[in-house]
Amino acid sequence: MAYYLGIDIGGTNTRLLTMNDELVFVLRENVPTASWSTTTDPLASLATLISAHFEKLDERPRGVMLGLPGTLSRDRKKVFSLPFIQALDNREVANELSQLIDCPVAMDKDVNHLHYWDLHQLDSMPTVGVGLYLGTGMGNSIWINDDFYHGAHGSSGEIGHIPWLNNTLECPCGKSGCAETLTSGSFLARWAKTHVQAPHTIGDVFTHYGDHPEIQEFITRLGMIIASEMNILDPEHLFLGGGVIGMPDFPKEQLEREIRKHLRGPQPAEGLVITYSLQTGDTGCQGACLAAKRVFE
Numbered sequence: 001m002a003y004y005l006g007i008d009i010g011g012t013n014t015r016l017l018t019m020n021d022e023l024v025f026v027l028r029e030n031v032p033t034a035s036w037s038t039t040t041d042p043l044a045s046l047a048t049l050i051s052a053h054f055e056k057l058d059e060r061p062r063g064v065m066l067g068l069p070g071t072l073s074r075d076r077k078k079v080f081s082l083p084f085i086q087a088l089d090n091r092e093v094a095n096e097l098s099q100l101i102d103c104p105v106a107m108d109k110d111v112n113h114l115h116y117w118d119l120h121q122l123d124s125m126p127t128v129g130v131g132l133y134l135g136t137g138m139g140n141s142i143w144i145n146d147d148f149y150h151g152a153h154g155s156s157g158e159i160g161h162i163p164w165l166n167n168t169l170e171c172p173c174g175k176s177g178c179a180e181t182l183t184s185g186s187f188l189a190r191w192a193k194t195h196v197q198a199p200h201t202i203g204d205v206f207t208h209y210g211d212h213p214e215i216q217e218f219i220t221r222l223g224m225i226i227a228s229e230m231n232i233l234d235p236e237h238l239f240l241g242g243g244v245i246g247m248p249d250f251p252k253e254q255l256e257r258e259i260r261k262h263l264r265g266p267q268p269a270e271g272l273v274i275t276y277s278l279q280t281g282d283t284g285c286q287g288a289c290l291a292a293k294r295v296f297e
């Protein structure tokens, strides 16, 4: 029996999940990311966690796939920037970890693993598919001709950082004016602080404040940003997901109308299929397991 280990590294949790070659998940572990990322040698601490996971299996996995919420080099060997674990920036994380655990390691952006899992739920893989996962930021995954599109330098799909007219807000990326500062979970959290009143919470934004002009504009902006990417890439399939789109009473039909309003006809207007991700907390590492099988089988 061959095993594949998928690891999803999030700001809060690190999830390790091992799958066998019959696509059955056999061992699942979840630890706080801070438990290893804040040690003096984060990679060595992560290696210790992985080695302990290996010991619970009757055979070593054929390979490990890491999913990271940061920017990576095109060859997926080097981390360019991982904002919440800066000790890993500009390091050959896959190679270093591989030597520490004595097992092949590959890595990719976490959003590609979410999208890879979602794509496997379709009857057949599209030739061109896009995933848009709206959480704290705007996660974007592009699938073209049986592979993820990484760009010439590894940094494709940074759609949250397209400039937005008359926006002067500073973005965590270091620039100002990025669309994501106005169109993300971070924006909603800021908005909720000044607009949402007790007993309501941020989770009630779409239920109780959905008609507010600024929330209506939020949906309009999101539709325009997504439509722009659809008109550039002309995909067969778009997955929408992430924490914001999963919030109670998120106006999915309104968003779809806003997207379709701007689609070029006859294509991609007629051909584009929009589906919602059935994302759970495990989706990222489930997708990482499938990606590990694809790379190491």
Ligand SMILES: [Zn+2]
Binding pocket: 160, 161, 171, 172, 173, 174, 175, 178, 180
């Ligand atoms: Zn930015």
